[in-house]
Amino acid sequence: PEPRHDAPQRPAPRIAAFHGLWSNNNHCGVLSTCFLLRSMGFGCLAPSARDHGVSNKSMHPGILTWAYDYPADLLGAWDYAVEDPEGILGGAVHHSQVGLMGFSKGGLEASIAFGLEPRVPGVWLNSAPFAGLYGSIDAVVQPYLPGLILQTVVALPLVRMVWFWAWVFSGRRVDYYNPYRVLSHCTGPARHVAILQGWFDTSVPLAQSQAADTFFSGLWKCYRAVAYSPPVFCNDGTHHEEMWQYPDDTREVLCDFWSTVFNRPKSYCELERLPRYQHWSAPGKLPPGTPGRRNDSTLGSGAFAAFGA
Numbered sequence: 001p002e003p004r005h006d007a008p009q010r011p012a013p014r015i016a017a018f019h020g021l022w023s024n025n026n027h028c029g030v031l032s033t034c035f036l037l038r039s040m041g042f043g044c045l046a047p048s049a050r051d052h053g054v055s056n057k058s059m060h061p062g063i064l065t066w067a068y069d070y071p072a073d074l075l076g077a078w079d080y081a082v083e084d085p086e087g088i089l090g091g092a093v094h095h096s097q098v099g100l101m102g103f104s105k106g107g108l109e110a111s112i113a114f115g116l117e118p119r120v121p122g123v124w125l126n127s128a129p130f131a132g133l134y135g136s137i138d139a140v141v142q143p144y145l146p147g148l149i150l151q152t153v154v155a156l157p158l159v160r161m162v163w164f165w166a167w168v169f170s171g172r173r174v175d176y177y178n179p180y181r182v183l184s185h186c187t188g189p190a191r192h193v194a195i196l197q198g199w200f201d202t203s204v205p206l207a208q209s210q211a212a213d214t215f216f217s218g219l220w221k222c223y224r225a226v227a228y229s230p231p232v233f234c235n236d237g238t239h240h241e242e243m244w245q246y247p248d249d250t251r252e253v254l255c256d257f258w259s260t261v262f263n264r265p266k267s268y269c270e271l272e273r274l275p276r277y278q279h280w281s282a283p284g285k286l287p288p289g290t291p292g293r294r295n296d297s298t299l300g301s302g303a304f305a306a307f308g309a
Helices: 028-039 070-083 105-116 132-144 148-169 179-184 206-218 247-261
Strands: 014-018 043-045 098-103 122-126 191-196 223-228
Touching (some): 014 070, 028 247, 070 105, 098 105, 105 122
Parallel strands (some): 014 043, 122 191
16 A cells, blocks of 8 residues: 555555456456555455466366355455565554455455455455346346246246256356355354445346345344445446546545444545545536436436435
8 A cells, every 4th residue: 555654654454356257356447446445555455366367277267157266266365465475565464454355246256255254354345246146147037028927937947047057067166155145154243344336237236235235234243234336327337337437435435444344543544635536426416328317417316225225
């Protein structure tokens, strides 16, 4: 992170940030979010999953897995961030000072990693397909087969068949872990969870983040959940693009969440001294083409609901 002139000179808290589907640690969304974190004094380590980017090859280089072995890759990065064995992160820190972050499918893997490693103090889950590959297939099929009869007679068998053959041809390497089952095995003390997804996301159904928010909020002895759902619509892009459309708002939310996770004064973020990048703002100033946008550039009241509403 950037040097903090008025903060204690000690190793900075840090976050291991995991990319999504068909990507690697050079994904612009990951790097942009890490830029925002770094500007506030948080370290950021962005690994690539096995068989992605410059990572080593696995025993199944031609098979993309879901909720199977990628959580181990992220936990390996988390261990590295804690121990800093090569001395390039500023020194080792206590495990309570290292969190997890995942984008899209990386959010699914991060949620599982968070459940498997109870020492992780907090996780940031951005637009995650919590329902796994099965739920992702279902989300693709359902819009083309509206109505209860078509969904029951055609969609459900089709989704099951597609998922079954994906399971077979992957060597049973899809949906091995169910994040809800993993995360249900908890005892406390409560750890921190941030659930993010844009209102207009067309890649992952919003209902999946809403269900996750309900799940985490219900297990109040284990988790302290917060939700952030900005009206992201950036050049028709809707999937985890808040770091570009609302960089200042996103940075403030990042500061609030990670300062709480790491028990760190929010003043250390020094938000007031940082440059402002944001052009659009919700609800008063949204870009043309935004769904529900009025002529006066505001969202119609009551048109959308945030998580838990």
